Amino acid sequence: MSEKNREAKRTARERLQQEREADKVRERRRRTVVMSVAVVGVLGAVGVIGVVASEVGKDKDDNAAGSVSAPSGVRGTDDLAIPVGAPDAPSTLTVWEDFRCPACAQFENAFRDTVHELERAGQLKTEYHLATIIDGNMGGSGSLHAANAAACAQDVGEFSPYHDVLYQHQPPETNDAFAKNSHLLDLARKVEGLESAPGFRRCVEEGKHDDWVKKSAAKFRTGGFSGTPTVLLNGESVFPKKGSENLTPDHLKKWVAEANKGRRPGTRMPSAPEPAAGPGAASEPAAGPEPAAGAGSGPAAGAPGPGSAPAPGPAVSSGADPAAAIPPSPAV
Numbered sequence: 001m002s003e004k005n006r007e008a009k010r011t012a013r014e015r016l017q018q019e020r021e022a023d024k025v026r027e028r029r030r031r032t033v034v035m036s037v038a039v040v041g042v043l044g045a046v047g048v049i050g051v052v053a054s055e056v057g058k059d060k061d062d063n064a065a066g067s068v069s070a071p072s073g074v075r076g077t078d079d080l081a082i083p084v085g086a087p088d089a090p091s092t093l094t095v096w097e098d099f100r101c102p103a104c105a106q107f108e109n110a111f112r113d114t115v116h117e118l119e120r121a122g123q124l125k126t127e128y129h130l131a132t133i134i135d136g137n138m139g140g141s142g143s144l145h146a147a148n149a150a151a152c153a154q155d156v157g158e159f160s161p162y163h164d165v166l167y168q169h170q171p172p173e174t175n176d177a178f179a180k181n182s183h184l185l186d187l188a189r190k191v192e193g194l195e196s197a198p199g200f201r202r203c204v205e206e207g208k209h210d211d212w213v214k215k216s217a218a219k220f221r222t223g224g225f226s227g228t229p230t231v232l233l234n235g236e237s238v239f240p241k242k243g244s245e246n247l248t249p250d251h252l253k254k255w256v257a258e259a260n261k262g263r264r265p266g267t268r269m270p271s272a273p274e275p276a277a278g279p280g281a282a283s284e285p286a287a288g289p290e291p292a293a294g295a296g297s298g299p300a301a302g303a304p305g306p307g308s309a310p311a312p313g314p315a316v317s318s319g320a321d322p323a324a325a326i327p328p329s330p331a332v
Contacts, residue, residue: 085125086266122265142178
């Protein structure tokens, strides 16, 4: 082989190596986390990917001092929990979610009916906390804007149905469709009366609760959580499993029944949210001290009270055979 040919091949190999290194750099910039921890059970074959928390793209003013406009009816530490269900239900499901997170949609679309059934029976109340890690990991603002729109729906008493609509129509992870307020308002029309509810459109378009969402996102990053969704039942992590049992709809019902044994179901209907008085105004949090982690105060040891903050749980990871158990989220 001539020296000229050898030199040409060496140059081609070096150029190919450089291109591969450049691809690796671009990929690291595009995604800074690994999202592929396999588990078993309903959330345990392949398909559901838990999103790992990252500091990338953190807003500089996430922890800025000053008042924020919290949604009506929020509760818990720092007024960061949006409650659904009877306030006096004996068990509490705490959920940290990101509206752009594919694993969150897989969880919601698989367990929505079970959770609502338990809520209607007064066995369970759910406290939702909103995160924005996909905006940081993938870029964009859809997590923030969707969370603000959901908070605006909470102001007019329609958080739960709008929350469900957003997950039923979640776009692909790389498609930042939720960044468009016009799209969020279009989806609001799927909830009767929401899009035309007084103040809702303006709340969405002006980003009224953006700072509150950023405060919640900052709490998630510093709370010891490592992924979304993080799901806690009475303060104990149950996603993707509780102890040696995988999370399934039947297991969730069983765990709630065991926790509620001898306890009366909730009967008080949640009151309709009242308009906030102004920036920083929020509904009064539930009375009572926050139980310490692992404490046995109250009817269920370790269970957070209505105003408590969730204990940090393990991160969520990947998932299930979507054809067998969890229907895929429809693309927008």
